[in-house]
Amino acid sequence: MKILCLILARGGSKRLPGKNIKALGGQPLICHTVKAAKGSKHINRIIVSTDDEEIARISKSCGAEVPFYRPSPISKDDSTELEAFEHALSWLKEKEEYVPDLIVKLFPTTPFKTTKSIDKAIKLMLANPRADSVRSVRPCKEHPYKMWTIEKKRLKSFVPIENKPKEAHTLAYQSLPTVYIQNACIDVTKPSNVWKKKSITGTEIVPFVMDEIESIDINTPLDLKFAELVLKEGIAWKKKSK
Numbered sequence: 456m457k458i459l460c461l462i463l464a465r466g467g468s469k470r471l472p473g474k475n476i477k478a479l480g481g482q483p484l485i486c487h488t489v490k491a492a493k494g495s496k497h498i499n500r501i502i503v504s505t506d507d508e509e510i511a512r513i514s515k516s517c518g519a520e521v522p523f524y525r526p527s528p529i530s531k532d533d534s535t536e537l538e539a540f541e542h543a544l545s546w547l548k549e550k551e552e553y554v555p556d557l558i559v560k561l562f563p564t565t566p567f568k569t570t571k572s573i574d575k576a577i578k579l580m581l582a583n584p585r586a587d588s589v590r591s592v593r594p595c596k597e598h599p600y601k602m603w604t605i606e607k608k609r610l611k612s613f614v615p616i617e618n619k620p621k622e623a624h625t626l627a628y629q630s631l632p633t634v635y636i637q638n639a640c641i642d643v644t645k646p647s648n649v650w651k652k653k654s655i656t657g658t659e660i661v662p663f664v665m666d667e668i669e670s671i672d673i674n675t676p677l678d679l680k681f682a683e684l685v686l687k688e689g690i691a692w693k694k695k696s697k
Contacts, residue, residue, distance in 0.1 A: 458577065459500050459555035460492045462519065463539050464563045465530045466507025470675050475505075475563045476513050477679060480686045484673065485510065486517035487566035493518050494570035497577045498559055504543050506530035522546070536560075540649050560642040560655070564673045566682065568640045568665075576663045580643040587657025588644040592635035593670040600624060600631055635662065638670035 464475040464485055476483040485503070492501045503514040504525050511521040523546045529538040540558070547553040559577060561568070572591075580589045600623040602613035612624070623631065641663065648657040668690060673679050 456497075456556040457499065457554070458497050458557045458559060459502065460495070460498045460559045460561055461540070461543055462488060462492075462501070462503045462514075462561050462563055463536060464503055464505045464507075464510050464514070465525065465534075466505060466510055467530065467532065468674075469532065471673070471679065473509075474673060474679075475507075475510055477673070479566055479673075479679065479682055483513045483517070484566055485514055485563040488561050488563045488568065489514065489517045489519045491568055491570045491573060492559070492561055495559075495573050495577070497574055500555070502543065502547075504539050522550075536655050537649065537653065540655060544646055544649060555646060558644050558646060560644065562639040562641075562672075565638065565640045565669070565671065566673065567669050567671050567685070569669065572663075572665060572669060573641060576641045576643050579661055579663055583661050585659065586661045587648050587652070587659045588642060588655070589661045589663050590642050590656055591638050591640040591663045591665050591670075593638040593665050593667060595634040595636040598628060598631050598634055600626075635664065638665055639672045640665055640670060 462485065468474045471477065475485045479487065489501060492498050501519045503511065503519045503521050505511050505514065505521065506525045506527055511524065514521050525539060525542060529542060557577070557580060559573065561573070576589050576591060580586065599614050600619050603610040604613055605611070620626070642656060644656055648654050668685065671682055671685065673682055
């Protein structure tokens with residue numbers, strides 16, 4: 456099978472400027488993800504979609520391809536992943552007659568994802584041929600039953616009162632249903648979702664549950680400091696060795 460790893464890494468981050476190439480553990484952030492992808496038994500091509508020359512240079516230096524630059528109109532703050540997918544797949548088909556069977560989307564901001572988890576997600580997709588995609592998630596630490604909006608200077612339950620148990624916001628977490636949140640680590644999807652459903656994941660999505668360490672997502676200076684602490688304490692490496 457032709458299994459393409461596509462890493463989306465534009466250069467316009469606002470909360471942490473240059474985040475995709477910030478140093479972590481002595482190497483640029485994006486290189487952690489490229490390295491994990493290179494170890495996969497299933498991925499046979501790794502492409503970074505970026506609009507930034509420095510990201511492109513560093514991505515190439517750690518082993519990824521950058522055969523094109525993402526156009527600036529689809530590299531803005533409000534640009535969608537779907538636009539980036541459509542551009543990448545169109546370019547590859549038109550310029551190289553290359554059409555992947557599966558696409559593994561990896562996020563450069565989650566550096567602790569392992570090759571083992573990437574291959575597990577791919578195998579899960581292969582074991583569910585009728586599914587549209589596999590999406591990685593982690594257990595949610597902030598339960599939606601305990602979330603609020605503010606309207607007219609008063610708290611209003613984010614989840615409608617009638618849709619949750621009475622006084623759910625006062626209950627212990629173990630008394631509430633388990634909820635998962637997408638963790639910006641791994642998506643495995645079919646090109647047909649992009650063209651036929653105008654979606655990255657489609658509607659039939661198989662969950663791939665990951666742990667808290669692999670789910671660390673770097674988007675702010677504080678996130679980066681925390682990731683550095685995790686590295687310093689050897690927590691991520693202890694997990695990998697298990």
